[in-house]
Amino acid sequence: MMHVLHVYKDYPPVLGGVEQHLELVAGALAQRGLRVTVLVTGAGLKTTVTREGDVEVIRAGRLGTLASTPISPALVRHLLHLDPDLTHLHFPYPPAEVAQLLVGRRRPAVVYYHSDVVRQRFLGLLYRPLMWRFLRRADRVLASSEVYRTSSPVLRRLGDRCQVLPLPVDVERFAHPEPARLAAWTRRYPGPRVLFVGRLRYYKGLDHLIDAMAEVEATLLVVGRGPLEGRWRARAAASPAAGRIHFLGDLDAGELPAIYAAADLLALPSTRRSEAFGVVQLEAMAAGTPVITTELGTGSSVLHRDGATGL
Numbered sequence: 001m002m003h004v005l006h007v008y009k010d011y012p013p014v015l016g017g018v019e020q021h022l023e024l025v026a027g028a029l030a031q032r033g034l035r036v037t038v039l040v041t042g043a044g045l046k047t048t049v050t051r052e053g054d055v056e057v058i059r060a061g062r063l064g065t066l067a068s069t070p071i072s073p074a075l076v077r078h079l080l081h082l083d084p085d086l087t088h089l090h091f092p093y094p095p096a097e098v099a100q101l102l103v104g105r106r107r108p109a110v111v112y113y114h115s116d117v118v119r120q121r122f123l124g125l126l127y128r129p130l131m132w133r134f135l136r137r138a139d140r141v142l143a144s145s146e147v148y149r150t151s152s153p154v155l156r157r158l159g160d161r162c163q164v165l166p167l168p169v170d171v172e173r174f175a176h177p178e179p180a181r182l183a184a185w186t187r188r189y190p191g192p193r194v195l196f197v198g199r200l201r202y203y204k205g206l207d208h209l210i211d212a213m214a215e216v217e218a219t220l221l222v223v224g225r226g227p228l229e230g231r232w233r234a235r236a237a238a239s240p241a242a243g244r245i246h247f248l249g250d251l252d253a254g255e256l257p258a259i260y261a262a263a264d265l266l267a268l269p270s271t272r273r274s275e276a277f278g279v280v281q282l283e284a285m286a287a288g289t290p291v292i293t294t295e296l297g298t299g300s301s302v303l304h305r306d307g308a309t310g311l
Contacts, residue, residue: 003034003083003086004034004035004085005037005086006038006039006089006090007040007079007088007100008039008089009041009095010040010070013250015223015251016198016199017167017278017280022090024168026055027053027055030053037055037082038058039058041070042059043059044061045062068227069095075099076099079099086107086110087110088111089112089138090111090112091111091113091115092114097131101133101134108139110141111135113162114144116153118273131154135158141161142162143164144164144165144167144277145164147301169282175257175286176257178258181255181257184258185258185259189221192218193219193262194209194216194263195223195263195267196224196269197259197280198224199224199225202227203270203275204271207232207235210232210239210245214240220241221259222248223248223249223250223259224250225250229247260286263284263289265291266280266281268280268281268293269293270300271296273296275298277299278300281304282303285303285309290310292311
């Protein structure tokens, strides 16, 4: 039985596009009869190993976080001792990439290039030589869209070694929300309802959406947590629309299809190329919910047709 190892920094219940993608792909491979292991970092010092569906999930102990990057020597130790037939790394997560160079080179490796490193300029300069060595030693590099492959200064230099493989979404899951959950969301919050789903990070542009709500007669529902949650909660509290902006935190998997269906539209106001794809748009469209997004020259602006299937 072929053994596939996926490596990244986080995994559900942590909410995020890469995390949801990783869970979906790992589960699909396991259903096809492959042995699948996911190696990520945990929330604390202790390493845990769980069986989630047909997937083995190793959450390696985390010492701390530096520049939004979990530091985990335990992850490196597990990467050294595991012996899969194929290692599938999800970029960017520099500690895993350096570990792959040091201890994982003997086995085939595929890299899913989710995003350019945009914000960490100083650390990026230090890391860049290792990054190029890592990417050039990979057997294949995957990108989420043709527009991202051609617009990324990194992926352009990889030429034909980089191939496009769009991120998937489980359409059936989002097309059929539980009626009771859907009814509960529509009763609780008056419409029209604007929905934001994602990690509360610098590039998500939620501050712009919060400011815009002062001129929009609607309710804003914010799903997700992240490092800017406190700042953006304070911004919402100072807004004329404060009573119509609700931070809901992370929701369990069963609630997401219902809240997408309850929304009148999904807004994705991202401001940086770190928003490389925007899988929440696919989830919303699978639920029949229109999408408004920003033009970034990445996959986030090609998933729908402006003026036809979204704005």
